[in-house]
Amino acid sequence: MTVIVRDLHxxxxxxxxxxxxxxxxxxxxVFFSPASLLHGLSLARPGAHARRLVAVRDGEIIGTAQVGLAPDSPQxxxxxxxxxxxxxxxxxxxGTLLVRAAEEHLAAHGAKQLFAWVLDEPAHRAFAERxxxxxxxxxxxLCLDLAGAALPPLQDPPSGVVLRTAADFADDPRPLFVLDAEAGSDEPGDIAxxxxxxxxxxxxxxxxPHLDRELTSVAVADGRPVAxxxxxxxxxxxxxxxxxxxARDHRGRGLAKLVKNHSLHRARAAGYTRAYTGNDAGNGPMLAINTWLGYEIRATEVRYVRELG
Incomplete structure (x- = not known):
């Protein structure tokens, strides 16, 4: 009945x-599937030293760990x-065995600062602090009951803005990359x-594997995606x-509300019954949008940090 830790096979x-x-x-x-797990493993960059660890007891996986160096951080x-x-x-x-194995691995590859998401519950927080x-x-x-919720009415885009989907960029998604790079760099977080x-x-x-291009809403202005x-x-x-x-030069016009609401309406029409999202607690504007859409907070995670050396 000994617990062992090894790499995922x-x-x-x-x-x-x-x-x-x-x-x-x-x-x-948070939804995982074997396909998304394999997708993440296939993308592991050599410099990230990424691993997926499992804790096994009597042949059964009872714990997991995702471990690595932040690949897109400038620090x-x-x-x-x-x-x-x-x-x-x-x-x-x-949990202790997984943390120990993870820390040893990352320290050996030059990690100086470790970040961990921990559920905001007494037992989980006490474990991290120990x-x-x-x-x-x-x-x-946050979660939204798509089947029963009264979504805000659909709105027309403002003058000069048209609504598209990611599927419209199938031949050349680079404009979406440019928007994602700009918007993503402004998201609040401990790791830039x-x-x-x-x-x-x-x-x-x-x-x-889970990206739905038809349900991904895009607002376009002057020929480029802006939300x-x-x-x-x-x-x-x-x-x-x-x-x-x-995009920074189009904020304050209600475009985030517009694209998310349109996507949710189309998702409900397609038969989806539950909608999930995540929200940094310090991102007041996005939290206000999610509240306006009818999302309710179901749980909270706290980012914990440890300095090595």
């Missing part, structure tokens, strides 16, 4: 299914350690993000907003 379906099962039990607000030495344990197996040492992590910013998980590699963006985001709401879908029921952003 991506060629073993039982490993992929076990990893996904634990993540959904521990964090039901070297920033790593991430996200550990989740099956709630039915909590308190058996799996391991030397200190709390930082927080973020919310810079998208500079177009091909890497295509592989990671444009070819993500978008990125939709991920799965199994015809679950809809997730992966990103909503507006």
């Amino acid at each position: 991506p060629g073993t379906p039982a490993d992929l299914e076990g990893f996904v099962r634990v993540r959904h039990l521990a964090l039901p607000y 070297a030495g920033q790593g991430y350690v996200n550990v989740y344990v099956d709630p039915g197996h909590a308190g058996r040492g799996a 391991h030397g992590y200190r709390p930082s910013r927080s973020a919310h998980f 993000t810079e998208f500079t590699d177009y091909q890497a963006w295509v592989e990671e985001h444009w070819r993500h 978008f709401s990125v939709a991920h879908t799965h199994d015809g029921a679950r809809y997730t907003t992966a990103m909503t952003g507006t």
Whole structure:
């Protein structure tokens, strides 16, 4: 009945299914699938030293960890350690073993600062603090009952703006990359993000197995995308907003509301019944939009930080 920690075996379906099962039990607000797990593994850059670890007890995966150096951060030495344990197996040492293995791996590859998302619950926070992590910013998980919610009425775009979908950019998605790079760099967070590699963006985001190009709404002005709401879908029921952003020179015009509301209306018409999204607790404008749309906070995570050395 000893717990062991090892690398995920991506060629073993039982490993992929076990990893996904634990993540959904521990964090039901974020959707994983074997396909998205393999997608992430296929994109691992050598300099990120990324690993997917599993804790195994009696042949069953009871804990998982995503570990690596932040690949899009302009600051070297920033790593991430996200550990989740099956709630039915909590308190058996799996989390501690995963954290220890993750920290040893990242320290060996030059990590100086580690970031971990921790559920805002007493037991989870106490675990992080026992391991030397200190709390930082927080973020919310929000959910919307698409089947029963009264969405705000659809609105016409302002003068000079037209609505498109990501599918309209299938032949050349580079304009969406430019918008994502600008909007993403302004998102609040502990780890700064810079998208500079177009091909890497295509592989990671444009070819993500859950990206729904038809339901991703894009506002276009003067021939270029100026706002978008990125939709991920799965199994015809679950809809997730992966990103909503507006170009700096078009903010304050209600375009984020416009594109997200249009995407949600079309998702409901397509039969999706539950909508999920995430929101940094300090991003007041986006939180106000989500509240206007009818989202409700279901859980909160706290970003914990540990300095190495």
